[in-house]
Amino acid sequence: MSDQPDAMACKTAGVPTLKRLPLYLRLLRRMREEGAEYASGAVLARELELDPIVVRKDLAITGARGKPRLGFPLHELIESVEEFLGWSNTTDAFLAGTGSLGQALLGYRGFEQHGLRITAAFDVDSGTVGRRIYGKTVLHIDRLADLARRMHVRLGILTVPAAVAQEVADAMVAGGIRGIWNFTPTRLHVPEEVILQREDLASTLAVLSHKLHLQGALNKSG
Numbered sequence: 001m002s003d004q005p006d007a008m009a010c011k012t013a014g015v016p017t018l019k020r021l022p023l024y025l026r027l028l029r030r031m032r033e034e035g036a037e038y039a040s041g042a043v044l045a046r047e048l049e050l051d052p053i054v055v056r057k058d059l060a061i062t063g064a065r066g067k068p069r070l071g072f073p074l075h076e077l078i079e080s081v082e083e084f085l086g087w088s089n090t091t092d093a094f095l096a097g098t099g100s101l102g103q104a105l106l107g108y109r110g111f112e113q114h115g116l117r118i119t120a121a122f123d124v125d126s127g128t129v130g131r132r133i134y135g136k137t138v139l140h141i142d143r144l145a146d147l148a149r150r151m152h153v154r155l156g157i158l159t160v161p162a163a164v165a166q167e168v169a170d171a172m173v174a175g176g177i178r179g180i181w182n183f184t185p186t187r188l189h190v191p192e193e194v195i196l197q198r199e200d201l202a203s204t205l206a207v208l209s210h211k212l213h214l215q216g217a218l219n220k221s222g
């Protein structure tokens, strides 16, 4: 399987829809906290500056059913989106590589709200193995495959140096991990059934830089 960003296209929803669903969820949860009981597609579209038709199609994919004139019962809509994204059951994950990025991810509490719990972290560095980071004792990478198999962990987070990314991914696969969130720049080779998702801040930064550059050029010419 190739490791292109967004290569993992879902069978029932396109990647753009999947990327928008967490935005709806964040807004819907906020509305629930503020005491709202219903949410209309029009309100979601306005708040998120999206086309109402896009919102309607996105929500239809989750199976949510609206009520005429009232909109979607908020509770049901949140459940539908969470269930669709697989966030209604928390997924346990192992993280390999507890350097700058790995530690930042370990310390981020928000993942649990998105159905992800990092249950163990691994490294090779003798100064790091055995240390506690955000409440988790760092284990030696040699233990990852065996522990993943015993604990039925299905998701791996890869934050190791690029040069060792493939061998660590191999250990994850050997341990039965079926989804790898790959933060390294390495193009991984894994069996067909393993889902890869690459994360690359440089790509998003490129979009921002390009827009900034265009804006500068327009201002100069205008």
Ligand SMILES: NC(=O)c1ccc[n+]([C@@H]2O[C@H](COP(=O)([O-])OP(=O)(O)OC[C@H]3O[C@@H](n4cnc5c(N)ncnc54)[C@H](O)[C@@H]3O)[C@@H](O)[C@H]2O)c1
Pocket: 096, 097, 098, 099, 100, 101, 102, 122, 123, 124, 125, 128, 141, 158, 159, 160, 161, 162, 164, 168, 182, 183, 184, 185, 199, 200, 201, 202
């Ligand atoms: N996706 C992004 O936008 C993004 C942003 C920053 C960094 N990165 C990438 O993330 C990775 C980590 O970056 P960082 O800045 O945290 O690096 P880092 O050097 O701070 O951390 C890497 C950690 O991996 C450990 N390690 C080395 N070999 C290992 C092995 N075989 N098994 C387990 N652990 C091992 C090291 O001991 C270290 O703790 C790099 O590949 C980097 O290119 C990606």
